[in-house]
Amino acid sequence: MNIYDISKKAGVSIATVSRVMNGNARVSEKTRQKILDIIAENDYTPNAFARGLGLNTMQTIGLLCADSSDQFFSRAVYYLERALRANHYDAILSCTGPDYDTRTEYLKRLLAKKVDAVILIGSSFIEAVPERNRYIIEAAAEVPIIILNGYLKAPNVYCSLCDDQEIIQQAASACLEHGRQELLFLYRADSYSGRRKLEGFKEAFAAASLPLDSRRIVLFNGSIPETKEKLLSLASEGLTFDTVIAGDDELAIGALKYAKAMNFDIPSQFAIIGYNNSQLGICCEPELTSIDNQLEFCCNNAVAALMSVLDGKPAPGKTMLSANILQRGTTDFF
Known part of the structure; x- marks a missing residue:
C-alpha cells in the first residue's frame, strides 16, 4: 500500500493524507481518525517522498x-x-x-x-x-x-x-597582560573563522601597542605529531615562544607534545590555549585550557x-x- 491507495480508500486527496501524516491541524478529527485507522490496519510506513506529496515538503x-x-x-x-x-x-x-x-x-x-x-x-x-x-x-x-x-x-x-575574533583577542590580551609576550598563533585554515581568529590575535597586540612579528602567525594544517615537529622546526630556526594560542584543540595538543619534548614546565614556562573545548582537551596531561565556542x-x-x-x-x-x-x-x- 502507498499514499495513493490510502487516499483512494479514505476518499480524500493525497494532500489530506500528507497533512495527517505530518500532524497538520487543518484536517477534521473524523477524517484524521479515518486515515489513521487505514494506516494502522495496513501497517503503512511513509517514506520521505510520500510525506512530501501535497505539502511541498520532504521533511x-x-x-x-x-x-x-x-x-x-x-x-x-x-x-x-x-x-x-x-x-x-x-x-x-x-x-x-x-x-x-x-x-x-x-x-x-x-x-x-x-x-x-x-x-x-x-x-x-x-x-x-x-x-x-x-x-x-x-x-x-x-x-x-x-x-x-x-x-x-x-x-x-x-x-x-x-564571536571568534572577540574571544581570541581576549585570550591573547590576557597573555600579554601577564607578561607572555612571546606568543605564537597557530591556526589551520584561511577560512572565515580562521581569519576572524587571526584578526583577534592582531587586535590584542595593537591594543597593547606591541609589534607583532609575522613569524608568530603560523598557518599549518597538520596532525598532532606533525604539529609537534613543526614547532620543533620553528624553534630550531631561532624563533622563541612561551605561549601557543591554537585555532583548535588538535593543534594545541601538538603544541603540548612540543612543550614536553622541550622539557618545559607547563604552565609556568610554557602556556597553551586550545579552541573548541573538545574531548581531546581532557584526555591529555595536563588537561588543556580551551575556548568553548558554545557549539x-x-x-x-x-x-x-x-x-x-x-x-x-x-x-x-x-x-x-x-x-x-x-x-x-x-x-x-x-
Whole structure:
C-alpha cells in the first residue's frame, strides 16, 4: 500500500493524507481518525517522498560538512540531527572534503533531492572572494540556507556563529597582560573563522601597542605529531615562544607534545590555549585550557531559526554568540 491507495480508500486527496501524516491541524478529527485507522490496519510506513506529496515538503534537511571524522564537525552533526529530529525532520549528510568544486556539486545534489533546507557546517564554505560564494546565494533562491560558524549576508541565508575574533583577542590580551609576550598563533585554515581568529590575535597586540612579528602567525594544517615537529622546526630556526594560542584543540595538543619534548614546565614556562573545548582537551596531561565556542547552543539556535523560517516566521540573518575560556592545566592566569 502507498499514499495513493490510502487516499483512494479514505476518499480524500493525497494532500489530506500528507497533512495527517505530518500532524497538520487543518484536517477534521473524523477524517484524521479515518486515515489513521487505514494506516494502522495496513501497517503503512511513509517514506520521505510520500510525506512530501501535497505539502511541498520532504521533511528533510540537507547537511554539508567537510569531514565528519573531525571532532568539531562530528559533534555539530550530532547536535543538529538531534534538534532536527525533535522537530520531526530527517537529515541527509554529505561530506565534501576541502575541494571547492566538490562543495558546489554536493550542494546541487542535495537540492536535487528536494530537501527543505540546507545547513552548511563550518566556516570553510565561506570564501574570501565574494564571487566564489555565488553558489550559496543561488541555492538560497531555492531553499533556506543555514550557515553554522560562518557568515554570509544574502537573502534567505541565516547564520549562527561564535564571536571568534572577540574571544581570541581576549585570550591573547590576557597573555600579554601577564607578561607572555612571546606568543605564537597557530591556526589551520584561511577560512572565515580562521581569519576572524587571526584578526583577534592582531587586535590584542595593537591594543597593547606591541609589534607583532609575522613569524608568530603560523598557518599549518597538520596532525598532532606533525604539529609537534613543526614547532620543533620553528624553534630550531631561532624563533622563541612561551605561549601557543591554537585555532583548535588538535593543534594545541601538538603544541603540548612540543612543550614536553622541550622539557618545559607547563604552565609556568610554557602556556597553551586550545579552541573548541573538545574531548581531546581532557584526555591529555595536563588537561588543556580551551575556548568553548558554545557549539551545542549554536546548533540549537541554527535549527530554531530554520524552523521559524520554514513556518513562515522571521529569523535573524546573523546570530553571534559569545565564547568562554575554560582554564585547565595548561594556563594559570585566567
